[in-house]
Amino acid sequence: MEYIVIRSGRKTVAIQLNQDLTVTVRAPWRASQSEIERILQEKKPWIEKHLAQMRRRKEHYDASGTDKLTDEEIQELANKALKYIPERVAYFSKIIGVTYERITIRNQKTRWGSCSSKGNLNFNCLLMLAPPEIIDYVVVHELCHRKEMNHSKNFWREVEKILPDYKKSVLWLKNEGSMIMARR
Structure with missing residues (x-):
């Protein structure tokens, strides 16, 4: 699974699913890469389920012909x-x-x-x-x-x-x- 990591002074790791169907991991400075990988593996079913829902909504949206706003x-x-x-x-x-x-x-x-x-x-x-x-x-x-x-x-x-x-x-x-x- 591809993802982007954004590190900051936060205390916990958060997984963000973006509108473009990408995954962003927000992590504390101290979180190791292996810890991030472990959390992603643990949350993989949740991530896949929600990305699939987002993908279906996006396909429905695209099929509806609703355009970008001018x-x-x-x-x-x-x-x-x-x-x-x-x-x-x-x-x-x-x-x-x-x-x-x-x-x-x-x-x-x-x-x-x-x-x-x-x-x-x-x-x-x-x-x-x-x-x-x-x-x-x-x-x-x-x-x-x-x-x-x-x-x-x-x-x-x-x-x-x-x-x-x-x-x-x-x-x-x-x-x-x-x-x-x-x-x-």
């Missing part, structure tokens, strides 16, 4: 997002009981949204291609970071208070989101 289409999505997403942020921020600073709409390769420690919120314009409940999930997710700047159990409890069935949205983004991202 610059004009991306700009149109960004304009729609600039109108729609701030309304949803205002609505959910009151329910969650948090404040925020700036809202920025971007055309990102891998992220649906992010929240800075200063309270600035960033959202991907491609969200406008997702169903409304998915957009709401991403908005709630980012706003809950105003209470918990991590993905701890406490963070997920905050998300669940607002969206009890949030796991459906997580699954939707996992299964369908990569096909939207591939259109950029």
Whole structure:
């Protein structure tokens, strides 16, 4: 199996499956090559299963004839997002009981949204291609970071208070989101 290793100050080894069906291993500086190989061998069934799923989705996507978005289409999505997403942020921020600073709409390769420690919120314009409940999930997710700047159990409890069935949205983004991202 071919893969790329990216070393950093992280504490654990993570396996990332990319949209182009390549494998990236994110590893701590101290991880030996043999340790990385052992982990990859251990995770081989999982990797092969998920790459096969991604391959099938990609083939389905390619067969559907859905093209890459033009610059004009991306700009149109960004304009729609600039109108729609701030309304949803205002609505959910009151329910969650948090404040925020700036809202920025971007055309990102891998992220649906992010929240800075200063309270600035960033959202991907491609969200406008997702169903409304998915957009709401991403908005709630980012706003809950105003209470918990991590993905701890406490963070997920905050998300669940607002969206009890949030796991459906997580699954939707996992299964369908990569096909939207591939259109950029």
